Amino acid sequence: MSDTALEAVLRRDRAVVAASLVAIAVLAWAYVFWLAASMGMPATPMETGGDMAGMSTSDMSGMDMPGMDIGAAVAPAIRAWTVADFVFIFAMWSVMMVGMMTPSVAPMLLLYAGVGRKAGASGRTIASTGWFFAGYLLVWVAFSLAATGAQWLLGRLALLNPMMATNSGILGGLILIAAGLYQWTPVKGVCLSQCQAPIAFLTSHGGFRTAPLGALRLGIAHGAYCLGCCWALMALLFVGGVMNVLWVAGIAILILLEKTVPAGRVIPRISGTLMVAIGVWLLTQ
Numbered sequence: 001m002s003d004t005a006l007e008a009v010l011r012r013d014r015a016v017v018a019a020s021l022v023a024i025a026v027l028a029w030a031y032v033f034w035l036a037a038s039m040g041m042p043a044t045p046m047e048t049g050g051d052m053a054g055m056s057t058s059d060m061s062g063m064d065m066p067g068m069d070i071g072a073a074v075a076p077a078i079r080a081w082t083v084a085d086f087v088f089i090f091a092m093w094s095v096m097m098v099g100m101m102t103p104s105v106a107p108m109l110l111l112y113a114g115v116g117r118k119a120g121a122s123g124r125t126i127a128s129t130g131w132f133f134a135g136y137l138l139v140w141v142a143f144s145l146a147a148t149g150a151q152w153l154l155g156r157l158a159l160l161n162p163m164m165a166t167n168s169g170i171l172g173g174l175i176l177i178a179a180g181l182y183q184w185t186p187v188k189g190v191c192l193s194q195c196q197a198p199i200a201f202l203t204s205h206g207g208f209r210t211a212p213l214g215a216l217r218l219g220i221a222h223g224a225y226c227l228g229c230c231w232a233l234m235a236l237l238f239v240g241g242v243m244n245v246l247w248v249a250g251i252a253i254l255i256l257l258e259k260t261v262p263a264g265r266v267i268p269r270i271s272g273t274l275m276v277a278i279g280v281w282l283l284t285q
Contacts, residue, residue, distance in 0.1 A: 080156075081155075086152065089148050089151060089152075090144055090145060093143075093144035093147045094140070094144040096144075096242075096248065097140040097141070097143065097144050097234075099252070100248065101136075101137075101140055101226065101230075101252075103252070103256050104195070104226070104252075104256045104259045104260065105133075105136055105222075105226065107198055107260065108198040108201070108222060109129055111198045112129045112132055112208070113129045116128070116129060116208075125210060126208040126209060126215070127208075127209050127211060127212045127214060127215035127216075128212065131212045131213075131215035131216045131219065132215045132216070132218055132219040133219060134219060135215065135216040135218065135219020135221075135222075135223060136219040136220070136222055136223040136226070137219075137223070138216075138219070139223030139226070140223060140226075140227070143227055143234070147237075150238070151164065151238075151242070154238065161241075163241035163242070163243050164237075164238070164241055164242035164243050165238060165239060165241035165242070165244065166238050166239060169282045169283070169285055170282075172238075172239045172279075172282050173278075173280065173281075174279065175235050175236065175239050175279070176236070176239060176275045176276070176278050176279030176282065177275070177276050177279035177280065177283075178235070179233060179236055179272075179275050180271075180273065180274070180275030180276035180279060181276060182272070183232070183271060183275065184269060187228060188228075188229060188232075188268060190228075191225045191226070191227075191228035191229035192229045192258060192259070192265070192268065194225040194229075195222075195225055195229050195258075195259045196258075196259055201222060201225070202218075205218060205221055229255075229258070229259075230255050233251055233254065233255060234251070236251055254267075258271075
């Protein structure tokens with residue numbers, strides 16, 4: 001490749017990264033929608049008449065997919081999960097996390113790609129953006145493993161309905177209150193500040209890395225801050241339903257707004273107050 005052609009490619013790197021992120025997010029969301037449709041899940045709980053907890057094993061038979069019994073994986077305590085069930089649900093959570101978190105990490109990745117281009121033009125080299133992104137996603141894959149374990153436990157305790165939402169108003173209220181209170185904590189503030197300011201994060205962590213392993217570790221560090229910022233919001237998936245695509249999209253939008261809108265702690269505090277209020281209301285029903 002000639003120097004001129006190489007320079008042209010480098011100038012387009014931000015566009016390439018942006019297009020790749022859009023493609024990844026679209027594919028992940030397409031998988032979530034396909035999965036919900038394949039399992040016969042409605043877009044919202046209202047389409048079921050509001051109560052799915054009473055569905056029987058035979059009612060769930062239409063949710064089977066090749067290779068596993070989906071009904072057993074999502075319905076409350078129909079039977080113990082097999083290894084295939086666990087792997088399937090873990091994959092579902094992992095893809096969903098990619099779809100939900102890719103938009104909010106895009107500013108950091110675009111900054112990384114832009115600096116990489118400038119460094120390359122000046123004769124210096126930093127590790128590929130892909131290594132940083134891989135480290136970031138590793139954190140959310142690890143979270144997906146924990147979420148899968150939580151779903152298994154709630155299912156065994158008969159606390160989930162087929163929408164993968166809790167059928168206990170008390171548990172739902174407690175999750176909302178806990179998530180709402182966490183929105184006000186200093187830990188949330190520290191983690192959110194690192195996610196809102198990519199340059200500040202990089203400066204406080206020694207800047208860009210030249211080695212792939214260093215970039216991977218830097219991505220893991222950034223992912224850890226994002227996890228600290230968003231884990232409580234992800235717990236809300238068990239309130240509105242893991243397979244309620246509108247609920248999933250709403251949480252993803254809230255996360256994106258928190259990280260990108262220059263409103264400081266206003267959005268988390270407003271949303272946290274609403275969560276606590278709704279949680280208290282559920283507990284009183």
